[in-house]
Amino acid sequence: MQRTARNTFCILFLVKKNDVRKSGLATIMVRLTINGEQAQFSCRLSIDPALWDIRTKRVIGNDQYSEAVNRQLDTIRKDIQQHYIRLSESLQYVSVHRLRQAFLATGEETLLSYQFREQVKIYRSKAGRNICTATANIYKLTLDRLFEFMELKYKVRDIHIQKIDLWFLEKFYLFLRKKYRCSNNTAIKYMKRFASVMNFAQKTGLIQVNPFNLFRFHIEKKEPVYLTEEELKSVTEKEFITRRLNTVRDAFVFSSYTGLSFSDIKALKLSDILKDESKDKSEYRYRLRICRTKTNTISYIPLLDKPLRLIEKYTGVRLSEIETKPRIKIEKAKDINNRSIFPLKSNQNTNEYLKEIAELCNINKRISFHSGRHSFASLITLEEGVPIETISRMLGHSNIQTTQIYARVTPKKLFEDMDKLIEATQDLVLIL
Numbered sequence: 001m002q003r004t005a006r007n008t009f010c011i012l013f014l015v016k017k018n019d020v021r022k023s024g025l026a027t028i029m030v031r032l033t034i035n036g037e038q039a040q041f042s043c044r045l046s047i048d049p050a051l052w053d054i055r056t057k058r059v060i061g062n063d064q065y066s067e068a069v070n071r072q073l074d075t076i077r078k079d080i081q082q083h084y085i086r087l088s089e090s091l092q093y094v095s096v097h098r099l100r101q102a103f104l105a106t107g108e109e110t111l112l113s114y115q116f117r118e119q120v121k122i123y124r125s126k127a128g129r130n131i132c133t134a135t136a137n138i139y140k141l142t143l144d145r146l147f148e149f150m151e152l153k154y155k156v157r158d159i160h161i162q163k164i165d166l167w168f169l170e171k172f173y174l175f176l177r178k179k180y181r182c183s184n185n186t187a188i189k190y191m192k193r194f195a196s197v198m199n200f201a202q203k204t205g206l207i208q209v210n211p212f213n214l215f216r217f218h219i220e221k222k223e224p225v226y227l228t229e230e231e232l233k234s235v236t237e238k239e240f241i242t243r244r245l246n247t248v249r250d251a252f253v254f255s256s257y258t259g260l261s262f263s264d265i266k267a268l269k270l271s272d273i274l275k276d277e278s279k280d281k282s283e284y285r286y287r288l289r290i291c292r293t294k295t296n297t298i299s300y301i302p303l304l305d306k307p308l309r310l311i312e313k314y315t316g317v318r319l320s321e322i323e324t325k326p327r328i329k330i331e332k333a334k335d336i337n338n339r340s341i342f343p344l345k346s347n348q349n350t351n352e353y354l355k356e357i358a359e360l361c362n363i364n365k366r367i368s369f370h371s372g373r374h375s376f377a378s379l380i381t382l383e384e385g386v387p388i389e390t391i392s393r394m395l396g397h398s399n400i401q402t403t404q405i406y407a408r409v410t411p412k413k414l415f416e417d418m419d420k421l422i423e424a425t426q427d428l429v430l431i432l
Contacts, residue, residue: 007094009034009084011077013043015052024048028069030076032096039096041104043076045069079103086208101206110160110206115197116143142193149175161201166214169194184220192217225365226374232256234361236306245360248353250310251342255372256379257307259394262347262369264290269338270315273303286319301394314341 010033020026025046032039047069051060058073059066083102087094101109108114120139149172150156159168169191176187195212202210227235236253240246251265260268268290276285286303303311308319344350351368358367365371 007035007088011080013057013073015047015049017049017052020049021046028052028073030080032080032099034094034096034099037096039100041100043073045072110162110201111158112146112161112164112197113143113158115161115201115206116140116146119197119200139193139197142190145176145180145190146172146194148179161198161207164198164211166211169211169215184218185222188217188219191215224374224378225367225371226378227256227363227365227367227371229379231361231363231365232375232379234363235357238357238361240357240360245353245357247343248350249357250313251344251350252354252357252369252372254307254310254342255369256375257304258288258301259373259376260288260290260301261292261373262344262350264292265342266340266344268341270311270317270341271338273311273319275319299394311341314343 012031012033014029014031016026016029023046026049027042028045028047029040030043047059051066052058053060059069061067080099080103084094084099087099087102091098104110116139120136120143147157150159153171153175172194173187173191176182176190177184182190191212195215195217198207198210198212201207232253235249238249240249254260255262255265268288272288272290274287274289276287286308288299288301288303290299290301291297292299311317312319347369354367354369354371358365
């Protein structure tokens, strides 16, 4: 019979006799050992080193002070043992560092701000591989909202995560809805980022009960907003007085014909354009090769006439000058290949300008830059009979179910499909 290895767990108290303070007292330390791995920390108790019994690891004497310190040491030992048992029941392996974190419930690592910042560090270290930098930055924004909420409601700047309960979560949700007028779905996104921090704290043993287990994440289903063919034409042909509106309009139109998101268009460069020869080699076709910022997937998107003209407008380069390789030979602009094509500011400012554009074009819809992707999926591609699998690849989705949210069947497409069904039914009747 094969024997399973037993975990070795030991709690040891010792006094730092080589670090005696001016008061003559030295700190009592706790040394944890699990399978040979050690972690040492202060138990926030100090005594005269002469009163410490090295053999029994206790304070010598029967006076009230000695008995009080020994009782506290017994309590500390019992608390650590309980944390170890609880972690052993929920985790396959308990490290000394995880046990130390679980015990030091009032330390800096249990502050909400500390946990958020650690989470941001983790996300930033993964930026460019698993998530984009913008996703990491949004955690900082969530923490800023929490700071503001705690100062307003609790008159504190920070809080220990053990003190966060369901009431705290519900009040923060209402704060986001009222103070910043967030929609339910936007507020829920904040709460999910908050929940990921608390979930990590629970996994590392810092909290026993996660209040988010009782919080209801309700997402309201909303129809994606896209422009009709007439509305997109109205936006495309409208000339605005200010340069900022014209720039935002052009970038939005480019998104509507390529399906690129705001971050991808903001980072778009001339070097992202590839030139292909047609079969008869009489003309060239152009396409984009984009590494999606959000999903880190490669998308190939054919460039239609309108986005081609916009690229030439903002770069001042004729696309016929682009070689087969994604580089161009222009002596006067050596860095043109690596310069962003569209001079856009933040996504928030861009969406504010789009509201002005919609109003000036008499479009009674709450459009955002993301509406360009919906328009591309629903209007430019789906209505033209492009398979949804192809649309999914062009949008850079890793899951086709995500594409189905974007690519809603438009009334025009519905009527065309119904006409085809009627014609097919009539032909079947004639055959019979």
